[in-house]
Amino acid sequence: xxxxxxxxxxxxxxxxxxxxxxxxxxxxxxxxxxxxxxxxxxxxxxxxxxxxxxxxxxxxxxxxxxxxxxxxxxxxxxxxxxxxxxxxxxxxxxxxxxxxxxxxxxxxxxxxxxxxxxxxxxxxxxxxxxxxxxxxxxxxxxxxxxxxxxxxxxxxxxxxxxxxxxxxxxxxxxxxxxxxxxxxxxxxxxxxxxxxxxxxxxxxxxxxxxxxxxxxxxxxxxxxxxxxxxxxxxxxxxxxxxxxxxxxxxxxxxxxxxxxxxxxxxxxxxxxxxxxxxxxxxxxxxxxxxxxxxxxxxxxxxxxxxxxxxxxxxxxxxxxxxxxxxxxxxxxxxxxxxxxxxxxxxxxxxxxxxxxxxxxxxxxxxxxxxxxxxxxxxxxxxxxxxxxxxxxxxxxxxxxxxxxxxxxxxxxxxxxxxx
Numbered sequence: 001x002x003x004x005x006x007x008x009x010x011x012x013x014x015x016x017x018x019x020x021x022x023x024x025x026x027x028x029x030x031x032x033x034x035x036x037x038x039x040x041x042x043x044x045x046x047x048x049x050x051x052x053x054x055x056x057x058x059x060x061x062x063x064x065x066x067x068x069x070x071x072x073x074x075x076x077x078x079x080x081x082x083x084x085x086x087x088x089x090x091x092x093x094x095x096x097x098x099x100x101x102x103x104x105x106x107x108x109x110x111x112x113x114x115x116x117x118x119x120x121x122x123x124x125x126x127x128x129x130x131x132x133x134x135x136x137x138x139x140x141x142x143x144x145x146x147x148x149x150x151x152x153x154x155x156x157x158x159x160x161x162x163x164x165x166x167x168x169x170x171x172x173x174x175x176x177x178x179x180x181x182x183x184x185x186x187x188x189x190x191x192x193x194x195x196x197x198x199x200x201x202x203x204x205x206x207x208x209x210x211x212x213x214x215x216x217x218x219x220x221x222x223x224x225x226x227x228x229x230x231x232x233x234x235x236x237x238x239x240x241x242x243x244x245x246x247x248x249x250x251x252x253x254x255x256x257x258x259x260x261x262x263x264x265x266x267x268x269x270x271x272x273x274x275x276x277x278x279x280x281x282x283x284x285x286x287x288x289x290x291x292x293x294x295x296x297x298x299x300x301x302x303x304x305x306x307x308x309x310x311x312x313x314x315x316x317x318x319x320x321x322x323x324x325x326x327x328x329x330x331x332x333x334x335x336x337x338x339x340x341x342x343x344x345x346x347x348x349x350x351x352x353x354x355x356x357x358x359x360x361x362x363x364x365x366x367x368x369x370x371x372x373x374x375x376x377x378x379x380x381x382x383x384x385x386x387x388x389x390x391x392x393x394x395x396x397x398x399x400x401x402x403x404x405x406x407x408x409x410x411x412x413x414x415x416x417x418x419x
Contacts, residue, residue: 014193015133015201021191022126022145025084028184029091029119030152031177032060035111037160041170042107052104056112058372063116064123065368071124072357080125080192087121088185092178094118099174122185123149124364128356129192131348136201138348139297143289143341147282150337154278224352225412230359233412235350238405243343244366244373246305246402249312249395250336251374257329260388264319273329280330284337289345297346300338302406308335309399316392340367350412 035057042053075083094115101107126145134141156177164173230236253260257277261270284304292300311331318324347360374395381391 015195017191018126018129018133018193019141019144021188022130023148024184025088025122025126025188025192026145026148027152027155028088028181028188029122030149031156031181032057032064032115032119033150033153034157034160035060037157037165038170038174041165042101045170048104053107056107058375059108059112060116060119061371062368063113064120065365065371067117067120068124068364068368069358069361071121072128072359072361074357075125075128076355076357080129080194081189084122084125084189084192085186087118087123087125088182088189089118091115091118091122091185092182095174095181096178099171099178122188124357124361125189125192127344127360128348128353129194131345131356132195132199132353134201135353137293139289139292139300139342139345140286141289142345142348143286143292146341146344147285147289147337149340150278150282150285154275154282157274157278224354225350225359226355227358227362230351230355230412231362235409235412236363238409239343239346239350240363240366242301242305242402242405242409243339243363244370244402245398245405246301246308246339247336247367247370248374248377249308249398249402250332250339251370252378252391252395253312253315253329253332254336255375256378256382256388256391259382260316260319261325263388264325266319266322266325269322269325273326276326277329277333280333281337283330284334285341288334288338289341292342292345297342297349298406298409301342301346302403304335304338304342305399305403305406307331309396309403311335312392312396312399316389 039053042048071083071087094110094113094117097110097114098107101110127142130141130145131138160173160177164176168176225233254277257273258270261273264270266273288300288304308331311328315325315328315332318328343363344360347363348356351359377394378388378391381394382388
């Protein structure tokens with residue numbers, strides 16, 4: 001890189017614009033987590049069971065995880081803006097078409113498959129883009145971006161439940177949402193540009209003479225791993241296992257939160273747990289991102305998975321005590337949010353950013369599997385035992401296995417450069 005190029009990169013203020021775009025994009029996309037606000041209106045209008053309507057969310061999560069990998073592949077080749085814009089349009093279209101729902105199949109296809117696909121295309125973009133712009137503060141930048149995803153449902157849920165749906169009905173709410181999300185995601189897509197070739201952040205610290213990382217937290221790889229190279233490293237599979245099992249444990253609680261609280265006799269206080277949990281989830285994404293910049297990616301992941309393993313059975317045992325119910329819930333949601341933030345930064349540090357779209361897409365597939373495994377285990381355990389107790393001990397066990405995988409994980413060796 002020439003001195004002129006370096007100076008231009010150093011003086012560029014533009015790296016804050018992609019970060020703003022990433023947060024804006026994910027605020028819109030995170031609303032998919034607030035899907036439950038539409039369950040009661042559909043029940044009232046069509047008489048569908050909660051189970052029938054809840055399948056929509058499962059389809060949406062599967063769609064997000066499936067298209068995330070494709071979107072990563074496309075953005076690595078064609079750039080982030082077009083892929084992000086396509087995702088935003090598809091996401092808004094899914095909401096609008098869902099407002100015309102008259103059958104379950106239509107709802108499954110529009111909100112589940114179409115909006116879910118748009119979500120996957122949109123969510124795949126901000127993490128790699130901001131990882132490239134903020135190599136010096138990667139954990140915090142990615143944490144803020146995925147924190148937007150966590151905050152979206154916390155903002156939209158009460159707004160839709162208390163004002164939009166009572167004022168405009170579920171159809172009008174979906175149509176208004178579609179328009180708002182279209183504007184938000186297209187504006188975000190415009191801001192989501194990759195940095196110029198040879199970019200380095202302002203006041204970037206030079207590498208130590210030993211060739212080590214300037215921070216203990218960010219042992220950036222010496223070169224970019226192609227996807228084929230990444231999947232030949234044992235570390236990738238250890239990270240995938242830890243991500244999948246850690247997320248599955250968290251989702252076992254998230255998927256059954258209100259029923260667990262109601263079974264413990266908390267009544268309306270169980271519903272408030274959704275808001276408390278959203279705060280913990282967002283806090284884990286942002287604060288653990290910052291922590292990982294300072295204390296290390298793997299160290300942060302290990303600590304939070306360990307705390308989750310301890311908190312999960314305690315949460316069930318002390319669910320009848322409101323204060324402990326909320327405190328332990330924050331710990332569990334915080335740990336879950338940590339995974340969504342710090343695994344992305346770890347992937348960038350370990351395998352580089354050039355191919356991060358598809359590389360992190362493959363790692364992120366662990367979350368997609370967890371989205372099926374966690375809720376299914378919790379539901380089947382309850383059906384078999386009429387209690388969630390065993391489910392929470394199983395969740396703690398999954399966290400312990402995830403911790404073991406993280407203890408074995410280490411920075412992969414960069415493959416030899418081709419001559």
